[in-house]
Amino acid sequence: MSIEHTILAVLSFWPSTGYNIKSEFEHKAAGLYWGMSYGSIYPKLKKLEKEGFIYAIEQEDEGRKKKKYELTAKGWKEFENWLKTPPPFPVIKDELLMKMSTWHEDMDNDVLISHLFKRKEEATDILKFVQEWPRNGYSFVSRLGCLSIRYAEMKLETEIKWIEESIEVLQNNNLPVGQDPHGNTEKLLNRRRMAIGGEKGNFQ
Amino acid sequence: MSIEHTILAVLSFWPSTGYNIKSEFEHKAAGLYWGMSYGSIYPKLKKLEKEGFIYAIEQEDEGRKKKKYELTAKGWKEFENWLKTPPPFPVIKDELLMKMSTWHEDMDNDVLISHLFKRKEEATDILKFVQEWPRNGYSFVSRLGCLSIRYAEMKLETEIKWIEESIEVLQNNNLPVGQDPHGNTEKLLNRRRMAIGGEKGNFQ
DNA sequence: TTAGTCATGTAACGCGTTACATGATTAG
DNA sequence: CTAATCATGTAACGCGTTACATGACTAA
Structure with a gap:
């Protein structure tokens, strides 16, 4: 656009x-x-x-x-x-999702959890603002603008709900099973260990 | 990123x-x-x-x-x-939202509704794909990848729900009230009519 | 008086896309 | 045999940002 x-x-x-x-x-x-x-x-x-x-x-x-x-x-x-003119489908580039789905089992889950907590805070702040916006007394919000804001609200609430679920699942080690028909999880870890193997000591 | x-x-x-x-x-x-x-x-x-x-x-x-x-x-x-490294909060640029919140009362709501129908179809297609992905038998989806996919699912379901609500509200002329402390809705329409006034006949 | 905000602008740069160029292999 | 897919690359361009430059007014 x-x-x-x-x-x-x-x-x-x-x-x-x-x-x-x-x-x-x-x-x-x-x-x-x-x-x-x-x-x-x-x-x-x-x-x-x-x-x-x-x-x-x-x-x-x-x-x-x-x-x-x-x-x-x-x-x-x-x-x-x-x-x-019909609007194109939006491209969402969320680094958090990318990082989460490429996170691997030799990485510390606590770091991922901290990312989730940070995101939750940010989303909560924006949600608060969005909820007050159409009632703050001075901003112009058209009737259709109200509908758009409603969308932002719903999306943020969903996001927060997902974050809370995800944190819980991660903390209780209760992750879903996934799908790995070719043993990629193990292959990945082997490739990684092979690559960094020579410098095991000083690999941070 | x-x-x-x-x-x-x-x-x-x-x-x-x-x-x-x-x-x-x-x-x-x-x-x-x-x-x-x-x-x-x-x-x-x-x-x-x-x-x-x-x-x-x-x-x-x-x-x-x-x-x-x-x-x-x-x-x-x-x-x-x-x-x-903590991922930044994603910037979402959704032309549909921008268009909806700047839509004005001299525009035909049916066009906006058609935008919403189009979006609903696109979202439904992607939702179907996302739901089948971790169960298609061949794709590698890690355990954390599963969580990310769950997010995409929830977000798309929310989006579709919002679209359905919005279409209904628009079709039944049941829009929320908005907030317009300075009479901007009317001012806008007046400015527009003033601007295009001279060529009323051929203004498409 | 000095930091903040209101206010307008330009030049260099980064980043990624589009379009082009090329060629091999494979499925119908 | 021909269209599709696999496969690698480059040059020109578009688009927007960062950083810089400038200056006036205002509240502490």
Whole structure:
């Protein structure tokens, strides 16, 4: 998904400056929006203006000079056509999952458990924020925005539940059986021990 | 997360060729792994070899010449140190959520509903695959891999449940109330109508 | 007065993809 | 024989970030 359309989407709420757009993303990182840097924002704003999707309103607002951008008719069209195009299935790149599924039996499970505890804390923090968001009294949350937030909530609750289950299973040594028709678990450990064998003493 | 570590992780399972690594990701895109292109893989393999993390075994296997790569002691170390470093909280960029929360009341809800139906189908397909994976009889799924897969399952089930709820709410015009202390919903519609006002006739 | 935040911008760089180039083997 | 799959690679490009540069206003 392009930064350009994200910017148009933010501007659809209200006219904003580049600085504004960045801060808009700072706290709403709950999976509904995602951050971008000034190095992307300002050049894109210029580009979008040059192409006629937005226009600048130079202001001397509150003693500070700023450049607020607003959508043009062309900008609204582009934004709404983007809304209408079916969104692609999201690619999730979760290092925790990757690490968990490539963790092996010569590794200390306690380290993995500490990863899970850390993730639980992070998820809990975001969940709290997400739950308060539509009731904090000042943020604008549209009726459909509410539905999106509901999704973030459900997903985080599921994640926390999974983490708790996983920690329990790991601590009680109660792991599921898996599937290993070619004895790969053992092969892996043998290959590893073979590789590091010569330096058994100093292998951390 | 770097491609390098992902490659080391794949090689930890079994020695593989560049082609192998790519195909490994083709079907396991369930959120546990993610794809990469030959344009990344081959140069990275060379780099990793040069740096002593992996070494090549040139083979004339099954009538085909291939270059299988295997981890060195240094490679195992690097891989395991990576496993031990706490994974960052994943950034989820879901265009569907972004579109839903910036959808506005002058847009046709049926289009949004069609997006949701499409997503439901995709999620259902992946869920089916994920559920069969640890029981298909041939894939290697470690005991911890099983836990990761369980997460993918739970997440997809939650997603599907949310989609079903959302479709229902949209079809019965039963949306939640939201939060709009500054009358932004109306302001937005006014700004939009103002912007496109001059060309009401031909605005698609 | 000084640290923080509001505010705008650019240049260099990193990272990964797309597209291209090549060729052998195998299944229909 | 021909399309698909196995197999390896490179060059150009797109996209976005990091780091840097600048400056004004504001609250402690």
